[in-house]
Amino acid sequence: PAAGLAETGDQALLKQARQLFKPLPDNMATQENPISPARVELGRKLFFDPRISVDGTVSCARCHLPQLYGTDGLRKAIGNHGKANPRNSPTVLNAALQGAIAAHWRGDRKSVEDQAVQALVGPPSFGLAKYEDAIAKLKAIPGYLPLFKAAFPRDPSPFTQDNWGTAIGAYERTLVTPAPFDAYLKGNTRALSPTAQAGLREFISVGCASCHNGTGVGGTMYQKFGRFEDYWKLTGSKEPDKGRFDVTKNAADLYVFKVPILRNVVMTPPYFHDGSVTELPDAIRIMARAQLGKTLSDTQVKQIVAFLESLTGKLPENFQTVPVLPTSAFQAP
Amino acid sequence: PAAGLAETGDQALLKQARQLFKPLPDNMATQENPISPARVELGRKLFFDPRISVDGTVSCARCHLPQLYGTDGLRKAIGNHGKANPRNSPTVLNAALQGAIAAHWRGDRKSVEDQAVQALVGPPSFGLAKYEDAIAKLKAIPGYLPLFKAAFPRDPSPFTQDNWGTAIGAYERTLVTPAPFDAYLKGNTRALSPTAQAGLREFISVGCASCHNGTGVGGTMYQKFGRFEDYWKLTGSKEPDKGRFDVTKNAADLYVFKVPILRNVVMTPPYFHDGSVTELPDAIRIMARAQLGKTLSDTQVKQIVAFLESLTGKLPENFQTVPVLPTSAFQAP
Ligand code: HEC
Ligand code: HEC
Ligand code: HEC
Ligand code: HEC
Ligand SMILES: [Ca+2]
Ligand SMILES: [Ca+2]
Numbered sequence: 001p002a003a004g005l006a007e008t009g010d011q012a013l014l015k016q017a018r019q020l021f022k023p024l025p026d027n028m029a030t031q032e033n034p035i036s037p038a039r040v041e042l043g044r045k046l047f048f049d050p051r052i053s054v055d056g057t058v059s060c061a062r063c064h065l066p067q068l069y070g071t072d073g074l075r076k077a078i079g080n081h082g083k084a085n086p087r088n089s090p091t092v093l094n095a096a097l098q099g100a101i102a103a104h105w106r107g108d109r110k111s112v113e114d115q116a117v118q119a120l121v122g123p124p125s126f127g128l129a130k131y132e133d134a135i136a137k138l139k140a141i142p143g144y145l146p147l148f149k150a151a152f153p154r155d156p157s158p159f160t161q162d163n164w165g166t167a168i169g170a171y172e173r174t175l176v177t178p179a180p181f182d183a184y185l186k187g188n189t190r191a192l193s194p195t196a197q198a199g200l201r202e203f204i205s206v207g208c209a210s211c212h213n214g215t216g217v218g219g220t221m222y223q224k225f226g227r228f229e230d231y232w233k234l235t236g237s238k239e240p241d242k243g244r245f246d247v248t249k250n251a252a253d254l255y256v257f258k259v260p261i262l263r264n265v266v267m268t269p270p271y272f273h274d275g276s277v278t279e280l281p282d283a284i285r286i287m288a289r290a291q292l293g294k295t296l297s298d299t300q301v302k303q304i305v306a307f308l309e310s311l312t313g314k315l316p317e318n319f320q321t322v323p324v325l326p327t328s329a330f331q332a333p
Numbered sequence: 334p335a336a337g338l339a340e341t342g343d344q345a346l347l348k349q350a351r352q353l354f355k356p357l358p359d360n361m362a363t364q365e366n367p368i369s370p371a372r373v374e375l376g377r378k379l380f381f382d383p384r385i386s387v388d389g390t391v392s393c394a395r396c397h398l399p400q401l402y403g404t405d406g407l408r409k410a411i412g413n414h415g416k417a418n419p420r421n422s423p424t425v426l427n428a429a430l431q432g433a434i435a436a437h438w439r440g441d442r443k444s445v446e447d448q449a450v451q452a453l454v455g456p457p458s459f460g461l462a463k464y465e466d467a468i469a470k471l472k473a474i475p476g477y478l479p480l481f482k483a484a485f486p487r488d489p490s491p492f493t494q495d496n497w498g499t500a501i502g503a504y505e506r507t508l509v510t511p512a513p514f515d516a517y518l519k520g521n522t523r524a525l526s527p528t529a530q531a532g533l534r535e536f537i538s539v540g541c542a543s544c545h546n547g548t549g550v551g552g553t554m555y556q557k558f559g560r561f562e563d564y565w566k567l568t569g570s571k572e573p574d575k576g577r578f579d580v581t582k583n584a585a586d587l588y589v590f591k592v593p594i595l596r597n598v599v600m601t602p603p604y605f606h607d608g609s610v611t612e613l614p615d616a617i618r619i620m621a622r623a624q625l626g627k628t629l630s631d632t633q634v635k636q637i638v639a640f641l642e643s644l645t646g647k648l649p650e651n652f653q654t655v656p657v658l659p660t661s662a663f664q665a666p
Contacts, residue, residue: 082415321654
């Protein structure tokens with residue numbers, strides 16, 4: 001009977017979880033942003049190619065490294081000529097899930113495609129003065145012409161910044177990392193350890209899931225960071241970032257950030273928009289205090305960590321294995 | 334009979350080639366530098382980990398990218414804080430073959446192990462002030478302790494710069510890229526196209542193979558760059574590098590460089606110690622003039638390119654697929 005009870009409890013938890021979360025799709029293509037194998041393959045090469053940047057050292061993979069689960073391990077990213085970025089690099093894995101709300105910590109990008117286009121002229125990112133510079137650099141690598149033609153067959157001159165964005169976006173829309181939690185949501189309750197299930201229960205009952213929900217376990221809304229206490233008092237952040245306020249100039253957006261997706265969060269320290277917190281248990285405690293006015297017990301933290309671990313999936317093969325880039329000089333006849 | 338003659342010619346060429354070159358071994362371990370799976374796996378993680386460098390952006394893979402065949406596509410490498418390196422990044426693929434002579438363009442490293450140790454404190458490379466800084470950074474990543482212990486089981490405190498070098502060296506000693514030319518040397522004459530075989534013939538008869546020989550098709554000796562003409566007049570190099578002279582202060586070493594290995598050379602532009610030449614056919618023409626006092630015909634150049642293409646192997650799987658690094662914060666319990 002004890003086992004029977006536990007099973008009933010397990011089923012109730014699964015039912016509750018299914019109302020809040022969804023398993024990952026096979027890819028993140030949408031009607032508006034469909035993908036094709038040729039675009040994905042081109043986008044994958046572009047993602048890993050540093051030669052398009054102003055100093056030849058910056059590719060998307062410079063800040064979104066596969067070996068660090070699509071992040072760079074830094075508090076704040078560093079781009080061309082060693083330039084400091086204002087915020088922490090989020091992972092590109094599953095990032096395209098956040099279609100409903102804009103990308104970046106402050107929601108100042110429309111889509112992964114828009115993000116990729118703007119990165120070209122981002123001063124601390126690729127650092128190019130204008131899009132034409134990117135096009136010229138792409139054209140100087142003969143191997144890209146057939147790839148752009150195959151990806152955009154109806155386009156008479158396919159070297160454009162929009163096609164750059166479309167191709168990289170198509171690639172990013174394949175970067176899903178199905179995890180034990182997805183198997184659980186699909187009905188295999190044993191995919192989560194008892195501790196992870198206890199953590200899931202806490203994650204819901206404490207209130208985390210009121211913000212971190214949906215397929216990404218986050219990425220569905222904006223929220224003020226520090227609803228109960230100024231966040232910088234808990235994180236030790238030196239110069240508080242005003243968040244979405246700087247984008248919208250709307251007083252209600254002061255200290256508002258996107259609720260980040262928590263998939264693979266165990267693998268992507270340091271935490272928060274400024275990378276101010278190194279250890280995940282600390283980040284969880286800060287969340288409870290800042291966002292919910294609660295103090296968690298050690299057991300609760302341990303259980304929530306176990307749940308968050310169940311969000312770690314295997315790296316996509318087309319991300320962990322890097323593509324061979326077309327050489328910029330002589331092409332094999 | 335014509336076919337018979339051709340075959341005889343083919344066999345004579347193969348015989349000649351076997352006197353000058355050798356197929357790649359399975360790995361490049363030596364008695365002095367043996368390898369073990371635990372060391373290779375640790376070395377592979379260290380090779381791809383940027384968190385040990387002074388600004389957290391520089392790993393070996395920063396300048397030796399798998400997507401660019403172990404090079405960076407730059408004329409001269411760029412390290413921490415955007416600092417310029419004085420020379421072009423050679424590929425790490427098959428680099429450990431050059432045991433007999435020291436590594437680097439000017440021969441100022443004893444082995445791949447020594448190279449990896451010194452990179453830690455190289456000002457434009459990892460940029461650390463002292464080895465202790467590297468050790469401290471390694472210790473701060475809990476996941477490395479079990480890996481160092483497994484790799485150096487008899488070492489009570491395995492975090493040392495020598496073990497760093499030994500592990501990375503062990504990994505590098507696995508990075509071989511068997512190519513069509515190896516199949517040819519093993520007796521499969523059809524592994525090389527007729528044009529490539531003609532190129533091999535030219536490569537030998539013109540005199541290239543007098544310097545570029547052995548398993549690496551290079552990497553066996555030092556030679557003056559510019560025996561018949563000042564090299565900078567042909568390459569357009571701005572400030573001529575004095576080469577090995579700056580290392581030995583011996584007048585005979587003025588403008589002397591290591592004869593580089595030519596394996597995968599088609600994939601590793603730009604060329605020469607300063608990356609001054611972009612196109613391989615130009616590099617070949619310059620070599621003939623500067624080193625042999627000869628002017629090659631277009632056909633000769635085309636054939637030699639075809640031969641050099643037969644030196645391109647598949648990327649090693651443990652290089653093209655990057656390792657997942659231990660996270661620096663909380664470790665899964
Ligand atoms: C110099 C470092 C750097 C480079 C280069 C870089 N990124 Fe980023 N990326 C970041 C940082 C930092 C952010 C967060 C920016 C912010 O919120 O202000 C980010 C955000 C993103 C996001 C949004 C993620 C989310 O969950 O909101 C995506 C997607 C992304 N980058 C993909 C790319 C692609 C594709 C490229 C190449 C075209 C690229 N990045 C180049 C550092 C970089
Ligand atoms: C009211 C909304 C809200 C609630 C409730 C909430 N969060 Fe958050 N969470 C956020 C926002 C917004 C951020 C981004 C903060 C920043 O970095 O600016 C965030 C960030 C995080 C991060 C860091 C992610 C990263 O990659 O840097 C973790 C981990 C996290 N939350 C876990 C939790 C947990 C666990 C709970 C419950 C104890 C919780 N959150 C409750 C809104 C919320
Ligand atoms: C900042 C760029 C940069 C970094 C970081 C870097 N290298 Fe290099 N590497 C170079 C350059 C440039 C050379 C040639 C130096 C010279 O000859 O003066 C080189 C030479 C080498 C060589 C000799 C190759 C040959 O054929 O002579 C090996 C092996 C090597 N590097 C491996 C590594 C390893 C292992 C690491 C990490 C521990 C590393 N490199 C870090 C740029 C870099
Ligand atoms: C007398 C010795 C010698 C001869 C003969 C010689 N080379 Fe070289 N080769 C060198 C040296 C030394 C370098 C390195 C020059 C530098 O960059 O400082 C080199 C560099 C090269 C490079 C550039 C490799 C790279 O990765 O940057 C190529 C390609 C090359 N040689 C091909 C040839 C060909 C083809 C021939 C015959 C036509 C030839 N060499 C004849 C000594 C020689
Ligand atoms: Ca992070
Ligand atoms: Ca080169």
